[in-house]
Amino acid sequence: MSRQALDELKQQIPLLDYLQAHDWHSIRPLSRGRLMGLCPLHADHKPSFLVDPHKNLFYCYGCARGGDVIRFAELYHQVKFSQALSLLRQWRGLAPVLHEAASFYSMQLHRHGGAVAYLYERGIRSPELIENMRIGYAPGGCLRAWLMQLGYSLQTLRESGLVNAVGYDAYVRRIVFPLEENLYGRSLSTSAPPHRFLPGVKGGLYSWDQARLYPEVILVEGLFDYAALRQAGFLNVTCSMGTNLNARQFRQLCDGPRTVYLAFDADTNGSGQQAAQSLVSRLAEHGVKVRTVALPDGHDPNSFFVQGGDAGQFQSLLEAAQ
Ligand SMILES: [Zn+2]
Numbered sequence: 001m002s003r004q005a006l007d008e009l010k011q012q013i014p015l016l017d018y019l020q021a022h023d024w025h026s027i028r029p030l031s032r033g034r035l036m037g038l039c040p041l042h043a044d045h046k047p048s049f050l051v052d053p054h055k056n057l058f059y060c061y062g063c064a065r066g067g068d069v070i071r072f073a074e075l076y077h078q079v080k081f082s083q084a085l086s087l088l089r090q091w092r093g094l095a096p097v098l099h100e101a102a103s104f105y106s107m108q109l110h111r112h113g114g115a116v117a118y119l120y121e122r123g124i125r126s127p128e129l130i131e132n133m134r135i136g137y138a139p140g141g142c143l144r145a146w147l148m149q150l151g152y153s154l155q156t157l158r159e160s161g162l163v164n165a166v167g168y169d170a171y172v173r174r175i176v177f178p179l180e181e182n183l184y185g186r187s188l189s190t191s192a193p194p195h196r197f198l199p200g201v202k203g204g205l206y207s208w209d210q211a212r213l214y215p216e217v218i219l220v221e222g223l224f225d226y227a228a229l230r231q232a233g234f235l236n237v238t239c240s241m242g243t244n245l246n247a248r249q250f251r252q253l254c255d256g257p258r259t260v261y262l263a264f265d266a267d268t269n270g271s272g273q274q275a276a277q278s279l280v281s282r283l284a285e286h287g288v289k290v291r292t293v294a295l296p297d298g299h300d301p302n303s304f305f306v307q308g309g310d311a312g313q314f315q316s317l318l319e320a321a322q
Helices: 003-012 015-021 071-075 081-109 113-123 127-132 143-149 155-158 222-231 247-253 271-285 301-308 312-319
Strands: 033-037 049-052 057-060 136-138 176-179 183-189 196-197 216-220 237-239 261-263 289-292
Touching: 003 071, 003 081, 015 049, 015 057, 015 071, 015 081, 033 127, 049 113, 071 081, 081 127, 081 136, 081 143, 081 176, 081 183, 113 176, 136 237, 143 155, 216 222, 222 237, 222 301, 237 289, 247 271, 261 271, 271 289
Parallel strands: 216 237, 216 261, 261 289
Antiparallel strands: 033 049, 049 057, 136 176, 176 183, 183 196
């Protein structure tokens, strides 16, 4: 990549935008428009991370690292220079097309009775919740034409993973949940793998900006669990989309004093419980209080509500959590 192309990329991605999209908050303003906040690169307890939005540079007085947005991406995602460039290019280029795809899937949901019926079966009935979470449906076979008609090139669609190498829609008969930088698709067909993400990063905890405001946070592993709890009136809930948290999700849970209520599946093979146990000890090492919610055997938070559990009963489980 030429010097000029690097400069262009840096111009197109202001450091502050990129930091904020990765949960960085300024804690106090300094002179000449500079900002100070906690360092996202090390376990920082007093603000040591200085950002100059005009020069597009950062410096941390705690871990003594600094540089431009590319250097930040390298350190933050722990990747080499060339991978940092491709992550940044992807971040810059794919957000609009993912947004369009999510809008298209959201329109499709109401045209497909089977998809709405599936949501009902999983206990998701509130139109406001479906709207807020922008839940959609990918019937398959019509996204590519729609996006190309909007002017997206086949190459962009392939790079995003929305269209596969041979040119077909990647998501077919899937309920789709938009994430910050990805789309999660849950298959309605039993012959396809149930869970899919587009290539690229899974991103941070779901709806973390809202959940982080509460001193007690419920962490679930699936978006259907999240939806069931939201619908039951719990606002302090977030979702890791799987039992293995990525580094960013882990840092988010540790970003302030709080108690985390872990409500992973009580599955029979025990892999969810093992993941929960290891997460409990890692969080405890970082000073986060954790309680494990004991769901009835074979249940996840979604099935708990689908099979008649109510908010009061779930509240009792939270209070009994150890
Ligand atoms: Zn630092």
